[in-house]
Amino acid sequence: MNMADEHQDPGVIVGVDGTDTALRAVRWAVTEARSRRLPLTVVHAAPYATDPAGRRRAASILARGYTVALRQAPDVKMRTERLDGQPLRALLDAADRAALMVVGMVGGDHVHDALIGSLALDLAGRASCPVVVVRGDPPPAGGPVLVGVLDAATDAAALTAAFADARIHRTRLIALHSGTMAADRLADELAPWRDRFPTVEVDLRVTDERPIEALLEEAAQARLVVVGANTRSAPMRVLLGSTSRALVRWSPCPVAVVSPQVTSIEPELELPAPARVTEPRDRGELW
Numbered sequence: 001m002n003m004a005d006e007h008q009d010p011g012v013i014v015g016v017d018g019t020d021t022a023l024r025a026v027r028w029a030v031t032e033a034r035s036r037r038l039p040l041t042v043v044h045a046a047p048y049a050t051d052p053a054g055r056r057r058a059a060s061i062l063a064r065g066y067t068v069a070l071r072q073a074p075d076v077k078m079r080t081e082r083l084d085g086q087p088l089r090a091l092l093d094a095a096d097r098a099a100l101m102v103v104g105m106v107g108g109d110h111v112h113d114a115l116i117g118s119l120a121l122d123l124a125g126r127a128s129c130p131v132v133v134v135r136g137d138p139p140p141a142g143g144p145v146l147v148g149v150l151d152a153a154t155d156a157a158a159l160t161a162a163f164a165d166a167r168i169h170r171t172r173l174i175a176l177h178s179g180t181m182a183a184d185r186l187a188d189e190l191a192p193w194r195d196r197f198p199t200v201e202v203d204l205r206v207t208d209e210r211p212i213e214a215l216l217e218e219a220a221q222a223r224l225v226v227v228g229a230n231t232r233s234a235p236m237r238v239l240l241g242s243t244s245r246a247l248v249r250w251s252p253c254p255v256a257v258v259s260p261q262v263t264s265i266e267p268e269l270e271l272p273a274p275a276r277v278t279e280p281r282d283r284g285e286l287w
Helices: 020-036 052-072 088-097 112-124 156-171 183-189 193-194 211-219 241-252
Strands: 011-015 040-045 076-084 098-104 132-135 145-148 174-179 204-209 223-227 255-258
Touching: 011 174, 011 241, 020 040, 020 052, 020 098, 020 132, 040 052, 040 132, 040 145, 040 183, 052 076, 076 088, 076 112, 088 098, 088 112, 098 112, 098 211, 112 132, 112 145, 112 241, 112 255, 156 193, 156 223, 156 255, 174 211, 183 193, 183 241, 193 211, 204 211, 223 241, 241 255
Parallel strands: 011 040, 011 098, 040 076, 098 132, 145 174, 145 223, 174 204, 223 255
Antiparallel strands: 132 255
């Protein structure tokens, strides 16, 4: 096992912390790395590793994650890396050199569960690359990709990520809008993506249900839910909207959160001009 591979290609990075939740994320991440033909880096933030005992503990956590990944997909190029900073800052820095960041999350009332959840939410709202939060049981094979759409201009990065994922996995894409937009207008707004990804079958759905209710209902059969990170004006901070936060906490399948500043998924795609949304609901709730 070569854990010292020094490749620096952008790839899939998965964070581990010694929990079974993190190992589920490793399995999802290495499978995704294989599908995307990307290398995998298993990382662990270990600010405690200042003495031999701490370094041995960090090495053990990384070795376990590496072993799980190797057994799942031995053909994927992979390595491990110990990060010395505090977990959130270290993972945000790592995201700057990743094509995709993957973390695990559980839903529960234990203190440790709450800490994992807080880290996943903070990371998903601030990372410079798409972040996938792996939840629950493995998603159904061949399930569709589900993307929540407020409008194409707001969710351009999320739409690109969703279409790209559907193309990679040769599956259907469900574009769901909760609000006042008519179905024909939604179809017009998604035209640039349908032209860019002609092999992706797209199912457009417009509902007057609350976004979280509509998305959770559809997520039951999805392989992945993709949403944008709702940016708010706050110094040095990007927060998730309430719908995205609820999805990360309660979705039955993995959730990909894509910040508007992410541009490296399909950079050659010409994005539509910003469009005004008529009679929007509370933007703190939408995606």
